[in-house]
Amino acid sequence: MAAFIKKKLDDISEKRATGQIEAAWDELTTELASLNGKVIPSEIQARYYYYAARWAQEDDKPAEQYQRYYEIAKRLNSELDDRTYRTFGFKAKKQFDEAIAVLSPLDSEAIAVNLLCCLLDSGRFSEVDGFIDKLQTPVTDEIRRFHALCCLATKNANKAWQIFEPALAENVDHILFQLTAAYITFWQAVASEFHIEGVFIASIFLSPTRSRLIVNENSKCAWPCVIWNKP
Numbered sequence: 001m002a003a004f005i006k007k008k009l010d011d012i013s014e015k016r017a018t019g020q021i022e023a024a025w026d027e028l029t030t031e032l033a034s035l036n037g038k039v040i041p042s043e044i045q046a047r048y049y050y051y052a053a054r055w056a057q058e059d060d061k062p063a064e065q066y067q068r069y070y071e072i073a074k075r076l077n078s079e080l081d082d083r084t085y086r087t088f089g090f091k092a093k094k095q096f097d098e099a100i101a102v103l104s105p106l107d108s109e110a111i112a113v114n115l116l117c118c119l120l121d122s123g124r125f126s127e128v129d130g131f132i133d134k135l136q137t138p139v140t141d142e143i144r145r146f147h148a149l150c151c152l153a154t155k156n157a158n159k160a161w162q163i164f165e166p167a168l169a170e171n172v173d174h175i176l177f178q179l180t181a182a183y184i185t186f187w188q189a190v191a192s193e194f195h196i197e198g199v200f201i202a203s204i205f206l207s208p209t210r211s212r213l214i215v216n217e218n219s220k221c222a223w224p225c226v227i228w229n230k231p
Helices: 002-017 021-034 042-058 062-078 083-091 094-101 107-121 124-132 142-154 155-169 175-189
Strands: 203-206 212-214
Touching: 042 062, 042 083, 042 203, 083 094, 083 107, 083 142, 094 107, 094 175, 107 124, 107 142, 124 142, 142 155, 142 175, 155 175
Parallel strands: none
Antiparallel strands: 203 212
């Protein structure tokens, strides 16, 4: 029973990762309601509530909602690794150095990817290779994806592609991997002088007077093209 319920949460998380946000939420809330009365380890129950807390944070749900989920999770498992939850609070206050410090050591995929997201959000993406060298967990496809995006932010689209291509081959049907590939290949095709450091999205149109590429500097945030769904 416990193994089945644990796998169920992984399946729900994967559904969210493919872009089925509302469907994943519906399934998660249904599973949370069904946990009452089931004889399963408190650590697994805590994981469900922690996922709910993290998703509520990322989806801009009311603070009281994710705080309630988090408190239940911690009550069920006081040893729960809550670094990603605490990191969210620092990021919301633009305290990126503190957020990055909380995520040490980089001993899981979730922790590593949250760290890479902090590098993107804080403008410290040029430091990515140093943090990759500190990984204490295997390099997964998702870690490769975010590593590549950090390289893309430094205007090194070719390096980004070299890092990302092996991961893309294993995730050809994954929408986020396809979208990341589109961003990288776009910047590979554009002259480097048009690529502003930190920019992911370009607004392209023809000027009334001459053809030119217009880069929207307001799009320096990585989040329009990269959604991280594992707490």
